[in-house]
Amino acid sequence: MGEDISNRALIAIVIFALVISLFSTGVYFLKFRGDTISGALVEQAVARINITTRASINFTINLVDWGSGYVNDTASFCQLNTEGLNNNLNCTNFSTVTEGLRIENDGNRNVELNVSSNNTAAQFLGGTSPAFQWKFSNNESDSCGSKGIGTNCVTNASAIQPQSYTSVSTTSNPAFVCPCFRANNPSDLLNLELQIRVPSDSYTGLRESTITAVATAI
Amino acid sequence: MKKKKVIKSNQLIVLMVCAALVAVGLVMLFFSLFAIYKAYEVDMTVFVSNASGFNTDTDMLNFGKAAPGNANSRMMVMSHDYKKPLLVSFRKSGNISGFVDLPEEFYLEPGLTKEVSINAIIPIEAQQGRYDGKLTVYFRRI
Numbered sequence: 001m002g003e004d005i006s007n008r009a010l011i012a013i014v015i016f017a018l019v020i021s022l023f024s025t026g027v028y029f030l031k032f033r034g035d036t037i038s039g040a041l042v043e044q045a046v047a048r049i050n051i052t053t054r055a056s057i058n059f060t061i062n063l064v065d066w067g068s069g070y071v072n073d074t075a076s077f078c079q080l081n082t083e084g085l086n087n088n089l090n091c092t093n094f095s096t097v098t099e100g101l102r103i104e105n106d107g108n109r110n111v112e113l114n115v116s117s118n119n120t121a122a123q124f125l126g127g128t129s130p131a132f133q134w135k136f137s138n139n140e141s142d143s144c145g146s147k148g149i150g151t152n153c154v155t156n157a158s159a160i161q162p163q164s165y166t167s168v169s170t171t172s173n174p175a176f177v178c179p180c181f182r183a184n185n186p187s188d189l190l191n192l193e194l195q196i197r198v199p200s201d202s203y204t205g206l207r208e209s210t211i212t213a214v215a216t217a218i
Numbered sequence: 219m220k221k222k223k224v225i226k227s228n229q230l231i232v233l234m235v236c237a238a239l240v241a242v243g244l245v246m247l248f249f250s251l252f253a254i255y256k257a258y259e260v261d262m263t264v265f266v267s268n269a270s271g272f273n274t275d276t277d278m279l280n281f282g283k284a285a286p287g288n289a290n291s292r293m294m295v296m297s298h299d300y301k302k303p304l305l306v307s308f309r310k311s312g313n314i315s316g317f318v319d320l321p322e323e324f325y326l327e328p329g330l331t332k333e334v335s336i337n338a339i340i341p342i343e344a345q346q347g348r349y350d351g352k353l354t355v356y357f358r359r360i
Contacts, residue, residue, distance in 0.1 A: 049260070051277075051292065058289040102269050103270055104283060105271060107272065
């Protein structure tokens with residue numbers, strides 16, 4: 001007949017396992033879990049991570065979707081924008097879009113805003129004399145101003161640019177849209193309206209472009 | 219004649235649990251003391267809505283508001299002064315995980331800095347609401 005492992009030995013093994021487990025868990029959490037970001041810069045030991053004051057949004061332009069359509073045989077181009085323009089004499093089957101993109105400063109810091117597109121009109125639409133244009137405005141009054149003292153903004157209705165339709169800027173040369181985009185509600189929302197001119201000999205199929213808005217805290 | 223020791227089934231279960239605890243503990247201890255040089259945990263959040271907005275606050279990776287189909291990005295800068303290169307890698311958790319696109323792991327030489335982009339890519343079918351989670355950044359010894 002065999003002899004059982006004694007209860008005393010079993011308890012000793014359990015205690016040993018618990019000690020090892022608790023000790024290693026403690027070391028693990030002490031070493032890693034205590035290091036949470038609590039400010040702009042974390043500097044413990046000699047490894048550092050720093051969340052920058054830069055943020056960006058990529059808008060995919062098929063969201064401002066005019067749908068699928070074509071340029072009439074009798075026309076050389078069709079012009080559409082996000083303010084309801086849908087030239088029915090020249091355009092067939094495109095949807096009428098009455099609202100462009102909205103950009104909000106959700107944070108607590110005033111920022112400067114740059115915007116760029118990954119495509120020019122020729123790359124986006126192709127054909128003869130295409131156009132891909134944008135313009136910006138305050139959705140909530142005084143959202144964009146000039147830089148004041150320190151990080152403050154100063155009211156300036158003309159600070160936001162361009163205010164009339166202008167060809168989009170590309171990634172290599174982004175448009176400096178707003179020098180001081182406020183963070184405080186209810187003055188923290190901008191409009192981005194788009195306009196395209198689709199030539200009769202433009203590219204066909206799904207066309208897509210990405211507009212990137214980059215905000216950097218001031 | 220010497221008696222042979224016999225382990226009952228309930229004792230066997232206790233021993234197996236103990237062995238598992240010891241194994242996990244030793245692995246954690248190894249990673250804590252030798253494999254991982256340093257790790258940081260950063261909160262992440264994004265609010266999926268019809269509007270788009272950014273947040274440049276630096277206390278967390280706040281992606282602001284993002285509309286389905288859009289992508290919001292935040293930047294992080296990393297560096298270290300350890301005597302040898304470290305392998306920097308990332309892990310995500312929480313219900314925001316499905317949206318967050320992490321950089322590939324990379325080697326970082328001491329004294330150099332590297333900026334990485336953390337992207338929240340919102341699928342068209344995403345439900346509106348707030349999504350949270352954590353990003354863990356590991357600096358591993360090679």
